[in-house]
Amino acid sequence: MLNFIRRHPFIFILITLLLLVIIGIVLLARTSVRRDPLVYVNEALNMINPLPIPAVLAPEIINGEQVFKLNVQSGQTEFQTGIQTTTSGYNGSYLGPTLRATTGTPVRVQVSNQLAETTTVHWHGMEVPAEMDGGPHQTIAPNETWEANWTVTNPASTLWYHPHPLGKTATQVYSGLAGLFYIDDAASKGLGIPQTYGIDDIPVVVQDRKFDTNGQFVYDHDHSAHNKTGTAGMLGDTILVNGALAPYIELPAQWVRLRLVNGSNARRYNFGFENDQPFYQIATDGGLLSKPVERTRLLLTPGERAEIMVDLSQMTAPLLLLSYNVEDVTTSPPDGIQDWLLDQTDEDQQFKILELRPIASSNLTTSLPDHLVDLPTLERDDQTTERTFVMQANTINSLLMDHARIDQVVQQGATEIWTVRNESAIYHPFHIHAVQFKILDRDGEPAPDYEQGWKDTVNVDPGESVRLIMKFNVPADSSNPFMYHCHILEHEDMGMMGQFIVAADAAATPTLDSSLDTPHHH
Numbered sequence: 001m002l003n004f005i006r007r008h009p010f011i012f013i014l015i016t017l018l019l020l021v022i023i024g025i026v027l028l029a030r031t032s033v034r035r036d037p038l039v040y041v042n043e044a045l046n047m048i049n050p051l052p053i054p055a056v057l058a059p060e061i062i063n064g065e066q067v068f069k070l071n072v073q074s075g076q077t078e079f080q081t082g083i084q085t086t087t088s089g090y091n092g093s094y095l096g097p098t099l100r101a102t103t104g105t106p107v108r109v110q111v112s113n114q115l116a117e118t119t120t121v122h123w124h125g126m127e128v129p130a131e132m133d134g135g136p137h138q139t140i141a142p143n144e145t146w147e148a149n150w151t152v153t154n155p156a157s158t159l160w161y162h163p164h165p166l167g168k169t170a171t172q173v174y175s176g177l178a179g180l181f182y183i184d185d186a187a188s189k190g191l192g193i194p195q196t197y198g199i200d201d202i203p204v205v206v207q208d209r210k211f212d213t214n215g216q217f218v219y220d221h222d223h224s225a226h227n228k229t230g231t232a233g234m235l236g237d238t239i240l241v242n243g244a245l246a247p248y249i250e251l252p253a254q255w256v257r258l259r260l261v262n263g264s265n266a267r268r269y270n271f272g273f274e275n276d277q278p279f280y281q282i283a284t285d286g287g288l289l290s291k292p293v294e295r296t297r298l299l300l301t302p303g304e305r306a307e308i309m310v311d312l313s314q315m316t317a318p319l320l321l322l323s324y325n326v327e328d329v330t331t332s333p334p335d336g337i338q339d340w341l342l343d344q345t346d347e348d349q350q351f352k353i354l355e356l357r358p359i360a361s362s363n364l365t366t367s368l369p370d371h372l373v374d375l376p377t378l379e380r381d382d383q384t385t386e387r388t389f390v391m392q393a394n395t396i397n398s399l400l401m402d403h404a405r406i407d408q409v410v411q412q413g414a415t416e417i418w419t420v421r422n423e424s425a426i427y428h429p430f431h432i433h434a435v436q437f438k439i440l441d442r443d444g445e446p447a448p449d450y451e452q453g454w455k456d457t458v459n460v461d462p463g464e465s466v467r468l469i470m471k472f473n474v475p476a477d478s479s480n481p482f483m484y485h486c487h488i489l490e491h492e493d494m495g496m497m498g499q500f501i502v503a504a505d506a507a508a509t510p511t512l513d514s515s516l517d518t519p520h521h522h
């Protein structure tokens, strides 16, 4: 060593300098990603814009079917006064109309694609025939029209629709393509809970976006592993609710109902009111709970919905709905280096979401019943198959999505138990098409009361294992398989998705040989 230094002093100095520079860079990177306790991102924001309520699309009745028409189009939206942002929407420039149907009615949706690229329209949460699902296999080319028809079997619930083309879901949703699909039934109509659309029963679609200095949406296309969008997904610093910046809504000073929808690509929200005023959760993704559950915080990951009741009867001052920072819910030590390099400060951010302004009551009598609906239980039987889904960075069971590979064959009519385990360092919302499931347990603990209802999307924290139980009613063959995937849309597009079919005779239906089609990246 000493000899070496004596003989090549310059090389020694060079190596030493290089090492110092490397250590410096590493230390700098570390401090820049160190968790801040809390960042109140839009604290200075004045809530000055009336909350837009998406129009309810009136169907035409043709041959006993309720026929809805959707145009997928691009356009300009004025989020900030005087600034036109290039966006897309259904029958408009941003988001889409609310479709509404009663359980048991036949519906048909005619979708015409006026975009310059292929799209699909998926009915998230809906039990529909496989070829009507609007997943990656039911594409609509530019200038084409696609029709989906089915009879509604879901109970009263807040469902939604959005594009699902392979590898392009994230950018299309980000540009504005999403809408609500409400299901009503006799039970929900008879409860006396608020149900006057836009008056005391309010849709609240929450999305985060990033604007550039010209007021245009910024989308980070770099999904490589070293880039934040490639790990955490696309996160924005500006909140839009029903497509509005800084929104408020005037509400009768009584019980009101908010239907919270996380329509964001990757951000999860930890909703709660200022001053921690309690509220009652009455519904999960796929329908009403058996009874209201009192809460002060409600975590909603992308794709999830929740309905809440808020008592404004004693209120005169505005009440602010916030998204609080997500408390550290990690249940196991993170993947060391990955977590260390990952910028997780986004989870420590707080946002103003919506200001509720109580006004004189509108004489609508609404109340909060003790009991909502009877929820059927699902139980394991001797036919029950159990499957395990391990989520790692952009893979499920170590595989990337392959359009030509069937990953699971389910027996039609079977009740199955799916264990979803997150072995990565960030949360993933796991979503399954065509079914509503119940959460059996989280890490062996029974699901909390507010998660006892029907779900189609479930948050799975790093290190966590969640068991789901569900019944598969709808057949699906290999030309129209159903999807399961992470609902962080960047993860989905990068391949964190698999396909399943539902066969009349699963034993006689072999899974396609996966070696024939190497998983590929779109």
Ligand code: C2O
Pocket (backbone or CB within 6 Å): 122, 124, 162, 164, 303, 431, 433, 483, 485, 487
């Ligand atoms: Cu909301 Cu497969 O998606």
Ligand code: CU
Pocket (backbone or CB within 6 Å): 122, 123, 124, 125, 431, 432, 433, 434
């Ligand atoms: Cu879905």
Ligand code: CU
Pocket (backbone or CB within 6 Å): 427, 428, 429, 486, 487, 488, 491, 492, 496
């Ligand atoms: Cu994910």
